[in-house]
Structure formats: structure tokens, C-alpha cells
Amino acid sequence: MSREPPPYARPRPGVQPPYLHREYGSTVKRAPSRALLPLQQTLSEITGPRFRDEPELVDLTRQGKGEALGQRIIVAGRLLEEGGRPLPRALIELWQCNAAGRYLHGKDQHDAPLDPNFTGVGRAITNEKGEYRFLTILPGAYPWRNTANAWRPAHIHFSVFGPAFASRLVTQMYFPGDPLLPLDPIYNSVPDEAARRRLVSAYDPALSEAEYALGYRFDVVLRGRESTPFEDDR
Amino acid sequence: MSRHAATPSQTVGPFFRLGLDRPEWNDLTRDGARGEKILIEGRVLDGDGAPVDDAVLEIWQADAEGRYDHPEDARRADPGFRGFGRAMTDEAGRYRFVTIRPGRVPGWEGSLQAPHVNLTIFARGLLKQLVTRIYFADEPSNDSDPLLTGIADPAVRCTLLAARQDGGAAWRFDVVLQGKGETAFFDL
Numbered sequence: 001m002s003r004e005p006p007p008y009a010r011p012r013p014g015v016q017p018p019y020l021h022r023e024y025g026s027t028v029k030r031a032p033s034r035a036l037l038p039l040q041q042t043l044s045e046i047t048g049p050r051f052r053d054e055p056e057l058v059d060l061t062r063q064g065k066g067e068a069l070g071q072r073i074i075v076a077g078r079l080l081e082e083g084g085r086p087l088p089r090a091l092i093e094l095w096q097c098n099a100a101g102r103y104l105h106g107k108d109q110h111d112a113p114l115d116p117n118f119t120g121v122g123r124a125i126t127n128e129k130g131e132y133r134f135l136t137i138l139p140g141a142y143p144w145r146n147t148a149n150a151w152r153p154a155h156i157h158f159s160v161f162g163p164a165f166a167s168r169l170v171t172q173m174y175f176p177g178d179p180l181l182p183l184d185p186i187y188n189s190v191p192d193e194a195a196r197r198r199l200v201s202a203y204d205p206a207l208s209e210a211e212y213a214l215g216y217r218f219d220v221v222l223r224g225r226e227s228t229p230f231e232d233d234r
Numbered sequence: 235m236s237r238h239a240a241t242p243s244q245t246v247g248p249f250f251r252l253g254l255d256r257p258e259w260n261d262l263t264r265d266g267a268r269g270e271k272i273l274i275e276g277r278v279l280d281g282d283g284a285p286v287d288d289a290v291l292e293i294w295q296a297d298a299e300g301r302y303d304h305p306e307d308a309r310r311a312d313p314g315f316r317g318f319g320r321a322m323t324d325e326a327g328r329y330r331f332v333t334i335r336p337g338r339v340p341g342w343e344g345s346l347q348a349p350h351v352n353l354t355i356f357a358r359g360l361l362k363q364l365v366t367r368i369y370f371a372d373e374p375s376n377d378s379d380p381l382l383t384g385i386a387d388p389a390v391r392c393t394l395l396a397a398r399q400d401g402g403a404a405w406r407f408d409v410v411l412q413g414k415g416e417t418a419f420f421d422l
Contacts, residue, residue, distance in 0.1 A: 004342065004343070005306060008422075011240060012239065012240070015239070015240050015242055016240075016242055016243055016362055017242060017243060017244070017361035017362060018361065019360065019361065019362070019364075021361060024245075024359070024361070026245075026358050026359030027359050027360070027361065028281075028359075029280040029281040029282055029284075029359070029411075029412060030280050030281065030286070030357060030358075030359035030360055030411045030412060031359075031360075031411070031412060032364065032411060032412055032416060032417075032419050033281070033412050033413060033416060034390075034416055034418075034419075035421075036419050036420055036421035037385065037390075037418055037419065037420050037421065038420070038421055039365075039381065039420040039421060039422050040342065040380075040381075041422070042339070042340070042341050042342065042347060043302060043306060043307060043339055043340050043341075044294075044296075044302075044339055044347070044350070044352050044367075045352070045422060046306050047294070047302040047303075047304035047306050047307055048294060048304065048318075049294060049303075049316075049317060049318030050303075050304070080238055081238075082238055082239065082240055083238055084238040093253050093254060094253060095249065095250065095252045095253025095254070097249075103249040103252060104252060105248075105249040105251060105252050107248055107249065107288075108249060119252070120252060120253075121252055121253050122253075157244075157246070157247060157249075157250065157253060159246075159250075159253065159254060164304075164306075165294045165352050165354070165422075166422055168292070168354060168363065169241060169243060170243060170244070170245075170246050170356055170363065171241055171242065171243055171244045172244040172245075172247075186244055186245060186361070187244075189244075189361050190242040194239075195239065195240075195242050196242065198239065198241055198242065199241065199242060199244065219241075220241050221238050221239060221240050221241045222240065222241070223240055
């Protein structure tokens with residue numbers, strides 16, 4: 001018999017949001033009412049899809065006839081496992097609203113202009129060091145109807161595939177210093193403050209391109225295996 | 235503090251179609267998979283029984299011989315089978331996958347699990363994904379599957395069983411997020 005492979009580690013307390021978070025109204029009718037059932041991980045959970053041949057779409061500023069409007073930004077970082085191992089050849093899908101705070105989506109009713117030269121869609125495959133890089137524009141804040149006069153802080157949606165079904169992650173990247181962050185129930189659904197701050201990108205002058213674009217660094221860290229030594233804990 | 239601590243999940247929101255819509259991905263057989271071709275279809279419903287029209291469902295499953303196309307599985311999987319699918323619900327909360335019926339997959343200590351499809355649900359109002367499994371109601375090995383037999387309440391266990399429609403290729407699997415008939419979700 002072969003040795004049983006190590007499972008993916010349990011999330012540390014406070015890192016992941018709960019299902020029910022009443023301040024975010026949409027959770028009230030969608031959060032399960034029963035406790036989740038325990039699952040002993042098997043080959044089904046420690047395997048997952050791979051997407052090495054997906055075409056990349058890493059420049060969101062030149063998807064139309066002209067240039068997208070707004071502040072050009074570079075969003076780059078590394079995809080890692082807990083413990084720090086880089087995850088190469090992984091698919092990252094990204095979507096965002098435009099500089100005016102409007103999504104190219106039929107359900108977006110916000111009275112702000114669409115930009116004919118901006119779709120807000122990106123896709124990257126991490127390189128051998130687990131790195132990715134997008135050129136896009138700074139998304140605007142936009143109103144939503146969660147409570148009266150509520151506004152979402154500027155954010156970019158990330159969908160990330162790690163090595164396994166168990167490491168799948170969808171999240172949002174925010175921007176440093178945004179005054180809407182302390183008021184946002186989605187951002188604040190993460191109980192642990194340090195974990196919450198990991199959703200906020202860092203302005204990185206070394207990533208900025210002179211006379212062209214501002215650089216924001218955002219590393220994404222996925223669940224690691226239980227046997228993974230935490231290099232930070234040494 | 236740990237520098238390489240996990241990134242928290244955030245909701246996929248209502249506008250994910252923009253970034254995640256890959257219509258061809260709901261057909262896992264599009265490269266000519268071997269095995270019994272089936273449809274898995276159903277609805278996603280909320281705690282009021284109302285259709286959830288903004289959910290994205292992803293499946294991951296073994297091929298007809300129970301093999302995963304992944305380095306953790308030493309066996310060579312069917313190169314014509316994708317293993318992964320994605321579908322989005324329509325205005326009535328309906329989704330549909332075209333796939334093949336998976337084989338039995340290795341479990342713990344040399345055992346075999348009953349055939350199943352791993353399912354992830356993302357939606358507006360879900361701050362992190364829900365995870366469940368789709369089993370096939372007519373499958374004899376369900377009676378010895380450790381996960382299914384470990385669920386004491388038959389009504390809860392029943393929520394994991396897809397039902398064959400009219401003896402054909404279509405299997406029905408509804409996802410009830412909350413309340414009466416709530417689907418069994420797993421703490422992965």
C-alpha cells in the first residue's frame with residue numbers, strides 16, 4: 001500500500017469569513033443553516049484541474065480600439081502556498097469595474113458611464129516563480145443597495161486555481177488607504193484583522209513605471225498541505 | 235506574524251459573469267471522452283425557495299475508470315476527458331453540465347469510494363464557496379461509501395443523490411442553500 005497523501009491544512013481561526021454575516025444582507029437567505037459536515041480528504045479533494053494552455057489577457061488597457069480611460073496601474077504579485085512555496089502554471093482570472101465604477105454587465109444599474117475601450121476582464125497563468133502581472137486601470141468605487149448610501153471600496157475580483165480542488169479561492173483585492181474599507185461589510189466579514197489586511201494591496205514604487213503607471217503588489221496565498229513546514233514559524 | 239498566511243475568501247459578487255463566463259466549460263466531454271455520457275442538471279434555491287440566478291457552479295470529477303487527471307493520481311486518465319466544468323445559473327436558477335458518469339475513486343486505506351462528482355458553489359451572498367458531492371441514486375456502492383454512510387440522517391444523505399430522469403441520460407441535482415431540503419455541505 002502506498003502512504004496516504006497529506007491533506008490540505010485547516011484554515012486558521014478568523015482567517016475565512018463565516019457564511020452568515022448579517023451586515024451583508026445577501027448572506028441572510030443564502031447561508032446554510034446547518035453546520036457543515038466533516039469531510040476526510042481523499043484523492044477527490046487533493047487533485048484539481050490544471051489550465052496550462054489558457055490564452056492570457058494581461059493588458060486590460062488596450063482591449064478596444066483606443067486606450068481605456070482612468071489611472072493606469074500595474075497589479076502584480078506572487079501566487080504561493082502557506083509556507084511560501086510558489087505555485088507556477090496556475091490560472092488567475094480577474095474582473096473589475098471601470099474607472100467610473102461601472103461594470104460591463106447587464107445587471108449593473110449604476111448611472112455611471114461605460115468605457116467602450118474597457119471590458120475589465122483579465123486572465124493570467126503564473127510563471128515558474130509563481131508570479132503574475134496585469135496592466136489595468138484603477139477601478140472606481142460604486143454604490144450598492146446593501147444599506148442606504150452604501151458604497152463598495154475600489155476592488156478587483158480574483159479567481160485562483162491552486163493545485164487541488166481543496167485550494168480553490170475566489171477573493172477581492174483592495175487598495176491601501178481607501179476610506180470605504182472600514183465601512184464595507186464584505187471586507188469586514190473576515191474576523192481576523194491581520195487576515196483582512198492581507199486583502200489590501202501595497203503601493204510599490206519599484207513596481208511603478210516612470211511616467212506611465214502606478215504599481216500595486218498583491219500576493220495571493222492558498223491553503224498548503226498539512227505536512228508543509230511553515231518557514232515563517234521557524 | 236506569518237508572512238505567508240492564507241488569503242481570505244471574498245464573495246464572487248453579482249458581476250462574475252464578466253470574468254468567469256466560459257460557456258464551453260459546461261461540457262466536459264467536448265474532447266471526446268470515453269464512458270457513459272450524462273447530463274447533470276438542476277436548480278439552485280435560496281432559503282425562501284427562490285431561484286438563485288447569480289450562482290456559478292464548478293465540478294471536478296474522475297473519468298469513467300475513476301481516475302483523476304492530476305499528478306497525485308499515478309494512473310493515466312482519459313486524455314479526452316476534462317474532469318473540470320463550470321456552469322452558471324439562468325434566471326430560473328437552472329444549471330446544466332454535460333459529462334460522463336465517473337468510475338469509483340480510491341478512498342482511504344485501499345478502499346473504493348462510490349462514484350461521485352465534487353461540486354463547488356459560488357454566488358452573491360456566499361462569502362466563501364460551498365462544497366458538496368453529487369452521488370448517483372442507483373449506484374449499489376453507495377451503501378458502502380464512507381462519506382454517505384457516515385451521514386446519520388437519511389433525509390440529509392438523500393440531498394447528495396442525483397436522480398435519473400425518466401430512465402434517460404439526464405440526472406437531477408438541486409442545490410438548496412438553506413432551509414427545507416437544505417443540501418448537505420462539507421467542511422473541506
